[in-house]
Amino acid sequence: MLLPLVFTPLAAILFSPVHASIDSLRENGENVGETKLYSNLIYVHAIFMVITFIFLIPLATFASRFGRNLMGSRWFIAHSTLNTIAVTTFFPIAWGVGWAAASPGNLKTAHHKIGVAIFALLYFQALGGITISILHRRQRGPRTKRAFLDHFHMWFGRIVLLLAWAQLWYGLIFFGSPLVCYVLLAIAQGLILLAYIVLEIGMNLKSPISHRGADEDSEKSTARVI
Structure with missing residues (x-):
């Protein structure tokens, strides 16, 4: 009985300004006055774009980061397959359609320019x-630790994904x-981040010895696969 009395005013205080600002963005969005096409x-x-950066690439990232302990050497197959689908199908279609809608050659806004950068x-x-x-295929013998290029690839990928996530928000604002x-x-981005944090904590809670051994075993098996 008391919950509506408590949360209704709170919701009115918190969400009314949000609605007002969203309505303002919609009135000034790029969709205003544009054709149905x-x-x-x-x-x-x-x-x-959502399929690419909310589903495919995050799943590929999870496969690379956490799949070694769950799938063994098959993590690489999952990682490469998901990324291949993303960069050969969904992303080029999304980007091409966006390019056509933006009038090719007319990169007039930051959203367009950031899209080209991504x-x-x-x-x-x-x-x-x-x-x-x-390079790993040509390497002789199993790997016992990750090389600099491996770390660069992982962190560069995370940076690109976060930039794309920010671009999704900019796209919502831009379109209205x-x-x-x-x-x-x-909600989608929050759930992905929450899952990543939980899995990361769970992996780090393992004993250093067992974690190191599992990592080395996965590196050895991966060397045979890739």
Whole structure:
């Protein structure tokens, strides 16, 4: 009985300004006054970008970070397959549709310019992953620790993903999206981060000896696979 009395005023205080600001963004968004074709192109662009950066690439990152202990050498197959699907199918379609909607050659806003930068960074990351895989195949004997290029590839990929996540928010603002889109994006990204933190803590809670042994075993098995 008391919960509505407590949370209703709180919700009014917290969410009314949010609604007001979202409504203002919608009134001044890029979708205002545009054709139905433009809106449809942006919907396709947004859906495919979400599939790429909320589902495929985070799953590929999880496979690389946590899959070694769960899947053994098969982590690399999962990691490479998910990334390949992302960079050869969903991302190029999303980016191409966005480019067509933005009038090719007219990079008038920061959203367009950041999108071009993410395009270049993502394929640089993919090329780096292929190069590292080839180098590991040519390496003789099992690896006992990660090389500098491995660490660079992992951290560079995380930076690109975080930049893409920020770009998703910018896209919502730029287009003038409804409040529900912001809520869904926040929930999705929050769940991914929460899962990452929980898995990271769980992995680090293992004893140093068993963790090191598992890591070395996975490196040895991975060397045979890749």
